[in-house]
Amino acid sequence: MSNLVFSLNATFPVFLLMIFGFILNKIGFIDEKTASWMNKFVFKIALPVLVFEDLADQDFRGTWNGKFVLFCFLVTITSIGVISLFSVLCVKDKGKRGEFIQGAYRSSAALLGLAFIHNIYGDASTGMGPLMILGSVPLYNIFAVIILIFTAEEESNCKSELIKKTAVGIAKNPIIIGIIIGLIWSIFRIPRPALFVNFTDNIARLATPLGLISMGASFEVKKALNEIKPALVATFIKLIVLVGIFMPIAVKMGFKGEQIVAILIMLGSSTTVSCYIMAKNMGHEGVLSSSIVMMTTFACSFTLTFWLFILRSFGII
Numbered sequence: 001m002s003n004l005v006f007s008l009n010a011t012f013p014v015f016l017l018m019i020f021g022f023i024l025n026k027i028g029f030i031d032e033k034t035a036s037w038m039n040k041f042v043f044k045i046a047l048p049v050l051v052f053e054d055l056a057d058q059d060f061r062g063t064w065n066g067k068f069v070l071f072c073f074l075v076t077i078t079s080i081g082v083i084s085l086f087s088v089l090c091v092k093d094k095g096k097r098g099e100f101i102q103g104a105y106r107s108s109a110a111l112l113g114l115a116f117i118h119n120i121y122g123d124a125s126t127g128m129g130p131l132m133i134l135g136s137v138p139l140y141n142i143f144a145v146i147i148l149i150f151t152a153e154e155e156s157n158c159k160s161e162l163i164k165k166t167a168v169g170i171a172k173n174p175i176i177i178g179i180i181i182g183l184i185w186s187i188f189r190i191p192r193p194a195l196f197v198n199f200t201d202n203i204a205r206l207a208t209p210l211g212l213i214s215m216g217a218s219f220e221v222k223k224a225l226n227e228i229k230p231a232l233v234a235t236f237i238k239l240i241v242l243v244g245i246f247m248p249i250a251v252k253m254g255f256k257g258e259q260i261v262a263i264l265i266m267l268g269s270s271t272t273v274s275c276y277i278m279a280k281n282m283g284h285e286g287v288l289s290s291s292i293v294m295m296t297t298f299a300c301s302f303t304l305t306f307w308l309f310i311l312r313s314f315g316i317i
Contacts, residue, residue, distance in 0.1 A: 014270070015297045017209055021216025030217040036280075038214035043277045046207035048178030051137065053204045055182030056192065058130040065131055068259055072135025072266060075246050079105045079267075080143050083237060091230050096288050098151030099279050102144045103292035104234040105242075108272045109133050109140070109265060132262040134183070141176050144275070145169045148282045169282075175274065211273040215290050218280075223287040231291035234271075238296050239303040243268040247307070251316055260317050264307055270296040 024030040030038075083104045091097040109132060149166045170176060185192075192200075224231070243264065250263045276289040311317045 012298075012301060014208070014212060015294070017212035018216035018219070018294055018297070021213035022219050023216075024213070025217035025219075030213070032218070035214045035217040038210050039218075039277050039280050042207055042211040042214065043274075043281045044174045046203055046210060047274055047277065048174040049200050050204040050207040051133075051175060051178040052182040052185070053200055054133060055130065055179065056185035056190075058186050060130065060134065060183075060186055063131060065259075067253075068255065068262075069131050069135040071250065071253065071255070072132050072263070073139065075263075075267070076105070076136045076139045079242055079246075080139070080147075084147070086237075090233055094151050095284060096227070096230065098148045099275070099284055099286070099288040099292075100230050100234050101147050101151075102140075102275050102279070103231075103271050103289055103296075104237040106140045106144065106272050106275050107136070107238075107266055107269045109137050109269070129258075129262050129265075132266050136266050138176065138179050140272075141173060141179070141274075141278075142170055144278055145173050145176075145282070148279060148284060152283050175278075208273070211277055215273055215276045215293065218286065219290050219294070220287060223285075224291045227288045227291050231288060231295055234288075234292045235295040235299060238271055238292070239268050239300055243303075243307055247311075257317055260311060264304070264311070268300065268303060268307055270300040 021030065021035075025035070080101070084101050087097045087101050087104075091100045146166050146169075149169050150162070184190075246267055247260075247263065250260060255263060271289075271293045273293055276286050276293055279289045280286040308317070
């Protein structure tokens with residue numbers, strides 16, 4: 001019961017923010033133009049600052065675990081590849097295929113992961129959360145740009161032009177830029193004055209609530225119902241299949257405790273709201289993305305509790 005309450009406290013407020021945005025739209029407080037502006041602000045400013053904050057103060061030198069980072073890296077690549085192949089069979093509409101792929105693999109590693117690990121281990125945390133983010137989040141965003149460009153409805157017929165567009169998209173992606181700057185800040189231990197810390201903290205705090213409210217405000221029930229089947233499939237993959245496949249491998253490789261919890265977040269937490277924000281800002285409709293985010297956010301409270309119960313029962317955490 002305590003695990004269920006903990007998981008609900010971690011995820012249900014996120015779900016409520018989406019509902020809040022939906023209600024604000026229905027009563028005319030947030031219109032489509034306002035929601036669009038909020039999306040752009042979160043995508044170009046708040047989210048990059050958030051991932052910068054997550055990485056800039058981490059001591060990667062002191063907590064480095066190459067085996068763990070490599071595992072997160074390889075699992076992420078494998079997941080993306082397998083889901084991409086499966087999507088060809090599951091989603092016939094090319095424009096929605098990109099949303100399905102990223103919705104099925106992109107976890108709330110930066111938004112939910114660190115808080116989740118800290119709530120379980122407190123001050124005894126050994127830094128596995130940031131290492132998991134380092135091994136997965138850059139790949140999440142790089143492949144999301146590639147996938148969304150290659151599955152866009154208005155894809156270029158010229159292969160060289162498409163490759164150039166993809167490379168430019170990766171280089172100019174605000175979230176990837178935030179990750180790179182955060183890593184540089186951490187590696188070279190660049191000091192951050194209190195004034196700068198307070199400024200970036202305040203901006204970073206806007207990312208999650210604004211992103212979720214704008215997504216809720218843009219949510220269209222009728223369109224979402226038309227995407228119910230692929231959204232359910234993506235949710236099942238995100239919360240059940242990935243954990244069921246890769247967690248036994250992680251245990252077999254000797255990962256325990258905080259490492260396993262970090263891997264659980266990477267594999268089985270809800271789909272990040274940045275999926276929707278990135279899809280909308282890269283020319284996709286975003287309906288399927290928002291459906292997957294809402295479903296995984298609501299369901300992961302229960303699935304994470306189930307996985308925690310299993311792992312604790314076997315003495316792994």
